[in-house]
Amino acid sequence: GDSVTQTEGLVTVTEGLPVMLNCTYQTAYSDVAFFWYVQYLNEAPKLLLRSSTDNKRTEHQGFHATLHKSSSSFHLQKSSVQLSDSALYYCALRRPGYNKLTFGKGTVLLVSP
Amino acid sequence: EAAVTQSPRNKVAVTGGKVTLSCNQTNNHNNMYWYRQDTGHGLRLIHYSYGAGSTEKGDIPDGYKASRPSQENFSLILELATPSQTSVYFCASGEGKGDTLYFGAGTRLSVL
Structure with a gap:
């Protein structure tokens, strides 16, 4: 089956x-x-960004991610974090024709002053 | 903005008791989902539905039932609650292609 692995903890x-x-x-x-x-x-989880196009950068709220099928990765990046970015972040995938997502275990981002 | 409302927001139940968690959405979405969230496990899918009258098993359905009596309402039922079902439960709705899920605020359930 499908699986998603995130930076733990x-x-x-x-x-x-x-x-x-x-x-x-x-x-x-x-x-x-x-x-x-x-x-x-x-709060409830909410969508930050999505992509299905290989090697295309997607941006939202200062965050960006690029799908790299060659390395099976979809890392989330931000060049300059803010205190308000502290949150739990989930990566997820959806296979074609399916209406359900497979989530990773989540990563907590803590931004310190 | 899509609206998904869960009730109750907090619930304390006794082991062996019956618990019903309710979810209502005003988005007219066909798909609805029940997840539980636990530290170290993330969001795990319990049951989902493609429309009124339909329910499907997710990845961890054991010990749970679901009911979708209408387009707007989707319930999660614990017939015999156990302490291992202590968790935060999220309901979500989504459109046909499932691109974006809209989550409710969550229900914190403690089974003692």
Whole structure:
């Protein structure tokens, strides 16, 4: 079956510095869609960005991710983090023709002053 | 903005008791989902539905039932609650292609 692997646990970054949250995947399908969801403390998860195009950069709210099928990765990056970026981040994939997502275990990003 | 409402927001249940978690969406989405969220496991799919009258098993359906009586409502039922079902439960709705899920605020369930 499909699987998504994320940087485990907690990533701590100082405000103003860059961050990359890792996401790699395994799937037997080629036409797969990928997502990053963000969940702020005591809130519901919500979509941050999505992509299904190989080697195309997708951006939203200062974050960006590029799907690289050659390395089975969809890492999330930001060049300069803010305190308000502290949250739980989920990477997910959806295989073609399916209406359900496979989520990774999530990565907590903590931005310190 | 899509709206998904869960009730109750917090629930304390006794082992062996019956628990029903309710979810209502006003988005007219066909698909609805129940996830549980646990540290170290992330979001795991319990049951989902493609429309009124349909329910499908997700990845961890054991110990749970689901009911979709209408387009708007999707319930998760724990017939015999166990302490291992203590968790935060999220309901979500999505359109046909499933590109974006809209989550409710979650229900925190404690089974004692």
